[in-house]
Amino acid sequence: MRQRHGVTAVILVLAVCGGAILLLVAGEVVAVGWPELGAGFRAGPADLRPELFNTLYMVGAALVLSVPPGLLAALWRTEERAPRILEDVASLLSSLPSVTIGLGLFVLLIATSGWPFSRAAGIVALTAMNLPWMTAASIPVLRQVGESRRQASLALGASVWATVVRVVVPEALPGLVAVAAVGAARLVGEAAALLFTAGVNAPARFSWSPWAPGATLAIRLFRVGTESLHPDARAMAGAAGIVLLLFTLVLLGVAGVLQRYLRRRAGIVDGTEGRFGR
Amino acid sequence: MSEEVILETDDLSVAYYSQTALRRVSLSVPAGTVMAVIGPSGCGKSTLLRVMNRLAERSPGARITGAVYLHGENILARDTDLSHLRRRVGMVFQQPNPFPFSIFDNVAYGPRLLGERRHEVLRDTVERSLRQANLWDEVRGKLRRPALSLSGGQQQRLCLARALAVGPEVLLMDEPTASLDPVSTARTEELIEGLKHRYTIVLVTHNLQQAARVSDYTAFLDRGTLVETGPTPVIFTAPRERRTEDYLTGRLEG
Numbered sequence: 001m002r003q004r005h006g007v008t009a010v011i012l013v014l015a016v017c018g019g020a021i022l023l024l025v026a027g028e029v030v031a032v033g034w035p036e037l038g039a040g041f042r043a044g045p046a047d048l049r050p051e052l053f054n055t056l057y058m059v060g061a062a063l064v065l066s067v068p069p070g071l072l073a074a075l076w077r078t079e080e081r082a083p084r085i086l087e088d089v090a091s092l093l094s095s096l097p098s099v100t101i102g103l104g105l106f107v108l109l110i111a112t113s114g115w116p117f118s119r120a121a122g123i124v125a126l127t128a129m130n131l132p133w134m135t136a137a138s139i140p141v142l143r144q145v146g147e148s149r150r151q152a153s154l155a156l157g158a159s160v161w162a163t164v165v166r167v168v169v170p171e172a173l174p175g176l177v178a179v180a181a182v183g184a185a186r187l188v189g190e191a192a193a194l195l196f197t198a199g200v201n202a203p204a205r206f207s208w209s210p211w212a213p214g215a216t217l218a219i220r221l222f223r224v225g226t227e228s229l230h231p232d233a234r235a236m237a238g239a240a241g242i243v244l245l246l247f248t249l250v251l252l253g254v255a256g257v258l259q260r261y262l263r264r265r266a267g268i269v270d271g272t273e274g275r276f277g278r
Numbered sequence: 279m280s281e282e283v284i285l286e287t288d289d290l291s292v293a294y295y296s297q298t299a300l301r302r303v304s305l306s307v308p309a310g311t312v313m314a315v316i317g318p319s320g321c322g323k324s325t326l327l328r329v330m331n332r333l334a335e336r337s338p339g340a341r342i343t344g345a346v347y348l349h350g351e352n353i354l355a356r357d358t359d360l361s362h363l364r365r366r367v368g369m370v371f372q373q374p375n376p377f378p379f380s381i382f383d384n385v386a387y388g389p390r391l392l393g394e395r396r397h398e399v400l401r402d403t404v405e406r407s408l409r410q411a412n413l414w415d416e417v418r419g420k421l422r423r424p425a426l427s428l429s430g431g432q433q434q435r436l437c438l439a440r441a442l443a444v445g446p447e448v449l450l451m452d453e454p455t456a457s458l459d460p461v462s463t464a465r466t467e468e469l470i471e472g473l474k475h476r477y478t479i480v481l482v483t484h485n486l487q488q489a490a491r492v493s494d495y496t497a498f499l500d501r502g503t504l505v506e507t508g509p510t511p512v513i514f515t516a517p518r519e520r521r522t523e524d525y526l527t528g529r530l531e532g
Contacts (some may be wrong), residue, residue, distance in 0.1 A: 148375040151333060152437070156388040156444055157365040166387070171378060 026245060033238025040239040045230060048220060048240050050202035055216040055247070058119050058198065059187045062126030067180055070134025077135075078142040079164055087139055093132035099192035101128050106196035117199025119214035125197040126187045133183050141175035142168060174259040181255030185248050191218040217244045284309035284478050285330065285367075285448055290344035292325050292502075294337055299325040301502040302344070307448075307495070312470060312479045314493035314510065316486060318525065321499040323482040324372075327450045330480065331367045332360055348448070365392075368446035372453040374433035376425035376440070381417050384425045384436055388444035403443050411439035412469055431462025438469070449473070451481045455488065467492050486526065490514050498522045 039046035073090065076082040105125050109115040145168050153163040169176070198214030200223045215223070217240050224230070225237035285307040292300040300322045307313045315323045328334035329346055332353065345352045353363050365388070376384050385404040386394075394400055404421065408414040413435040417428075425436055434454060441449060451470070455463040463485075470479060470492045483489050489496055490510060497507040498519075506519045517523045 146375070148371060148373060149377055151336075152371065152375045152377065152440075153387070154336075154360075155331060155333060155364055155369040155371075156391065156440065157361040157363075158387075158391050159361060162391060166391075167377060 029238050029241040029245065031238075032234055033236075033240070033242045036232055036235035036239040037242055039232075040236070040243065046232065046236045046239065048217065048236075048243060050204075050206075051215055051217045051220040051240065052243060052247075053206075054119060054122075054198070054202055054214050055188060055218075058122045058126055058194075058214055058216060059184060061119075061123045062130055062187055063180065063184055065123065065127045066130035066134055067183075070131050071138055071176065073131075073135040074138035074142055075164055075168070077139055079160055079168065087136065090132045090135035090139075094129075094136045096132075097192070098125075098129055098190055099195075101125055102193035102196040105193075109197065116211055117197065117201070117213055118211045119198060120210040122194050122198025122214040122216070123210070125193040126190065129190065129193055130183050130187055133186065134179065137179040137183070138172075138176060141172050141179060144175065145171045174262045177255055177259050177262065181252055185251055188216075188248055188251065189218050189244065191216075191222045194219055195222075217247070282309045283307065284349060285480070286347040287326070287329070288345040288347065290326075290329060290346060291342070292322070292329060292334060293339075293341045295339035298502050300329070300499075303499075303502075303504045305497055305504055305507060307478060307480060309478050310475060311494040312474045312481055312492055314489035314496045315480065315482045315499060316484075316489050316496060316525075317499035317505075318501075319484075320501075322502040323499055324452055326499065327369070327452050327480060327482050329354075330448070330450055331364050331369055332358070333369070361391075365444045366446055367448045367450060368441035368444065369450040370434070370438050370441055370452065370454045372456050374430055374437050374457065376428070376433050376436050378424065378426055380422050381425050381428070381436060382421035385439050385443050387440060392444070404439075407439040407443040408436075410442050410473070411435045412465065413439055429462075431458050431465065434458060434462070434466065435469070446477065448478045448480065451479060453482055453484060456484065463488075498525065500525070 036046050040048040073082075073086060077084075077086050102125055105121065105128065109121050109124065110117065115121050149167050149171065150163055153167045154160070158166065194214070194216060198216065198219065200215050200219055201213040202215045202220070203209075203212040221237050221240040221244060224233050224240065228236070230236065283306045287303050287305045290300055290303045290305075291298070303322075303326065305326075315326060317323055325334055328337075329342060330353075334340055335342060342354060344354070346354050348363070348366065352358075377387065379387075382400075382404055385407050386400045389400055389403050394403075405414060408417060413432060416432060417423075417436075425433065428436060434457075438454075455466050458466065467488060470481065473479065474492075474494075481489070481493060493510045495507065496510045496513040498505045498513065498517075498521075500521055506513065506517060506522045513522065514526060517526065
C-alpha cells in the first residue's frame with residue numbers, strides 16, 4: 001500500500017514538472033513574442049499574415065485531400081476485412097519521421113519534376129503525412145463501434161455500405177472528429193516536411209495560386225528564430241509562436257465542442273452506454 | 279404434421295476453421311409455429327439461427343455446406359439477395375442492441391432502408407410495430423427520446439418492433455430473454471404467444487420451461503448434431519433418445 005502511494009507521488013511530481021515545463025515554454029513564447037504581436041498583423045518585415053494564410057490554405061487543402069480517403073481506407077479494413085498489411089503500412093508510415101517525407105518529395109517533385117517550392121508541394125507533403133495517420137488512428141475508433149449494432153443493421157436487410165453510413169460512422173463520429181483534429185494540429189505545427197517542399201518564403205503579395213511560395217507559421221518560427229538578422233527576430237519568432245499556439249488551441253477547442261455536441265445528439269452521454277446489454 | 283414447411287435445413291454443416299459447429303443438421307420448421315431449439319452451451323444453437331439469415335458467414339473462418347430452404351428456395355445459393363432474405367427472416371438478438379438513435383428512428387430504420395420517406399407512412403409503421411411488440415403504451419409521446427434511455431426489457435421489445443417493422447415472415451430469436459428479469463421474460467413469452475399466428479418463430483433458449491411453455495415444436499441439439507425433433511409435448515414427456523432425456527432431466531451439463 002505504501003509502495004503504491006510512493007509510485008503515485010512520483011507520477012504526480014513528474015506530471016507537475018512536465019506541466020510546469022510546458023507552461024514555462026508557452027509563457028516564454030508569449031513573453032518574447034508579445035511586443036511584436038501587433039506588428040505581425042501590419043504590413044512590414046514582422047507581418048505574419050501571409051504565413052497565417054498559407055497555414056490555413058495548405059492545412060485545409062491537405063485535410064480535404066487526406067481525411068476522406070484515410071477514413072475510407074480504415075473502413076475498408078474494419079468493415080470489409082481488407083488485409084492486415086494495410087493497417088501495418090499505415091501505422092508504419094504515420095510514425096515515419098516527417099523530415100524523410102519532406103526529403104523524398106523534394107527529390108520527386110522539386111529536384112526531378114521541376115515544381116517550385118510552393119503551397120502545392122507543401123500540400124502534397126502534408127497529405128502524405130496525414131493520410132496514414134488518418135487511416136491508422138481511425139481503425140481503433142471504428143473498432144469501438146459495437147459488432148452487435150452492425151449485426152442489428154445487417155439483420156434488418158442493410159448492406160455493409162448502408163450500415164457504414166447509417167450506423168458505424170455516426171456512432172464513431174465523435175472519435176473520428178478527434179482523430180481529424182489531432183491530425184490537423186500535427187499539420188499546423190509541421191515544419192520538417194515543409195522546409196524542402198513548401199519552402200521558407202511567403203508570397204510578397206496576396207495570391208490564391210497553389211504555386212506561390214508556401215512558408216507556414218511553423219516555418220517562419222523556425223526560420224526567423226534561427227537565421228534572421230533582423231534586430232527584433234526573436235520577438236518576431238515569438239509572435240509567430242503565439243499565433244501558432246492560439247491556432248492549435250482554437251482548433252482543438254472547436255473539435256472538443258463538436259465532439260460533445262455529436263455525442264449528446266447521438267444520446268451517448270458518458271456512462272449511459274454502460275446500460276447497454278446489462 | 280400436415281402444415282406447410284416454411285424453413286428447412288438439409289444436411290447442413292458449419293465449421294469455424296477446424297472447429298465443427300453443426301454436423302449434417304436436417305430440420306423442418308412448419309409455417310406459423312414456434313420451434314424451440316434447445317441444447318447445452320456450445321451445441322450450435324446460435325449458429326443454426328445465424329445460418330438462417332446468413333449472419334454466420336461473417337464469423338471468421340466460417341465454412342457452410344448443405345442447404346437451407348425458405349419456401350423451397352436455397353438461401354445459401356451464391357446469388358441470394360442478402361438484403362431481401364434478411365427482410366423476410368428477421369432477428370432478435372440475445373442482448374438488446376438498439377441503435378443510439380431515438381425510439382422512432384430505431385423502428386423506422388428498416389422501412390427507411392427500403393426508401394420510405396413519407397412521414398405519415400413511417401409513423402403508422404412505427405406505431406403498428408410498437409403495438410405488436412407491446413411497447414406502444416409505454417413509449418407513446420416519447421418517440422423522440424433516445425432508445426438507450428429505455429430499460430433492458432423495453433429495449434428488447436424495441437428491437438422486436440424494429441424487426442417487425444420490415445414485415446418478416448420468419449423471426450429468429452436468439453435467447454431473447456437471457457438478459458431480462460422475470461417480469462420482462464414473462465411479457466416477452468406472452469408476446470411470442472401472440473405473434474406466432476402471423477410469423478413463424480425459431481426460438482433458441484436455454485430455459486427449458488420457456489421452451490415447454492411457448493413452443494409447438496422442439497429441436498434438441500448436442501455437440502452440433504440434431505439429436506431429436508418433434509412436437510414439444512412429445513419431446514418433453516416421451517423423448518425417443520436417451521441423450522434428450524438426460525438433458526431434460528438435468529443429467530447432461532447445460
